[in-house]
Amino acid sequence: DAKTTQPNSMESNEEEPVHLPCNHSTISGTDYIHWYRQLPSQGPEYVIHGLTSNVNNRMASLAIAEDRKSSTLILHRATLRDAAVYYCILRGLSSGTYKYIFGTGTRLKVLA
């Protein structure tokens, strides 16, 4: 299974943009890149996903490298509520079933 590598932790000031990197050098052509975040004492929640092209939604943007071996989650203006563990996940098809392989995650600390 393809794996992801993320920094253990990052800090950002409130109201500033945050770029969360993820390396996935063994990604296969059919793997989607998903980002989830886990707030304290909650289950993970969906943030964004993509395959090849950059993606934007109301929560964040996802920038995918041309060779797809890395990606960056961009939070345009961090708020205190964005403090969470952010997981970069590859969603692959295995034996006819899609499943997630979670990375170690990046703990984002937002400073007031």
Added chain:
Amino acid sequence: SAVISQKPSRDICQRGTSLTIQCQVDSQVTMMFWYRQQPGQSLTLIATANQGSEATYESGFVIDKFPISRPNLTFSTLTVSNMSPEDSSIYLCSVGAGGAPYEQYFGPGTRLTVT
């Protein structure tokens, strides 16, 4: 989206006993997943549970230890059998959103402490 509830939300159990965790979804879903999150760690997939078929377990997880039932399209249970302190974790269920791309919605988790 799907709303998922889990019972119990937390429990403290003695070693050697078993605990059954329930996962209820507010809509019919084909695929359900069970994860384990050990203290301070990321999530690890235990098994995939499709209604009407046997659960598919990931490497390192076996049915005798983590039996799963999936009686209908809105409900599943995970049993943690013959527990030891190493089983102390958060156990989460999730469901697939269906269609493409395939997103998952997660329950709040069950925090298990084994003494």
